[in-house]
Amino acid sequence: MELSGDRITLRPVTGDDVAALDRIVREPAVAAWWPPPDGYEGKLAVVHGGEVIGAVQFSEEGGQEFRRAGIDVFLTTGHHGEGLGTDTVRTLARWLVEERRHHRLTIDPAAANTAAIRCYGKAGFKPVGIMRSYWRNHRTGVWEDGLLMDLLADELT
Numbered sequence: 001m002e003l004s005g006d007r008i009t010l011r012p013v014t015g016d017d018v019a020a021l022d023r024i025v026r027e028p029a030v031a032a033w034w035p036p037p038d039g040y041e042g043k044l045a046v047v048h049g050g051e052v053i054g055a056v057q058f059s060e061e062g063g064q065e066f067r068r069a070g071i072d073v074f075l076t077t078g079h080h081g082e083g084l085g086t087d088t089v090r091t092l093a094r095w096l097v098e099e100r101r102h103h104r105l106t107i108d109p110a111a112a113n114t115a116a117i118r119c120y121g122k123a124g125f126k127p128v129g130i131m132r133s134y135w136r137n138h139r140t141g142v143w144e145d146g147l148l149m150d151l152l153a154d155e156l157t
Contacts (some may be wrong), residue, residue: 001044005091009047009086013040013055020052021045027039029077033113046075046088053079056088058096068104069096080115089123090157097153104152110135111145124157125149 003010013021018040025034037043046054055076061068062142071092089107096102107125109116111134117127127149134146 003044003091003095005087007048008053008087008091010044010056010088010091011047013045017045017052021055024054024076025074026079029080030074032139033110033116034074038111044092046073046084048084049081050149053084054088056092058092060096060100060102066104068106069100069102070106070108071096072107083122085116085119086122089125089134093123093151093156097156102153104150106148106150108134108146108148111147117147117149120149123151124155125151126155 001010001012012100021040021121022036024030024038030131040055043055043057045052046056054073056071056073058072059070061070073085073092074087075088093105095107103129105125107120108131109120111130121127127147129148131146133143137144
């Protein structure tokens with residue numbers, strides 16, 4: 001599977017991508033929100049200009065009554081603020097709706113992660129509400145709030 005966005009390409013992570021992704025998840029601004037993963041199986045590499053700049057993953061839930069999927073993404077800080085995260089999320093969202101036939105997509109950043117929330121809003125996601133004590137911060141062990149955001153299939157731009 002390979003998905004093309006306006007400026008990025010998404011493709012399955014390969015063994016050649018692991019070193020770059022391990023470096024990215026150790027960057028302080030990324031590590032603040034992402035613990036080092038056990039591996040990258042099932043994730044898609046985010047490629048820009050021939051360089052792996054991050055990864056995105058999705059989960060799918062429900063039968064015909066609950067056609068929904070979730071998205072998670074991280075990008076190297078060297079490309080934050082360039083619209084590449086928004087392009088990544090839009091590209092995967094379009095595929096999940098058009099090809100996988102999902103009715104609703106969700107994304108659940110930490111409530112304090114304002115940069116991610118801004119990015120997802122630009123991709124069309126809308127805040128639904130605060131999920132109290134939603135995730136355990138891997139650095140502090142403290143339970144923190146998350147923001148549930150969603151995008152309905154008919155809202156996809």
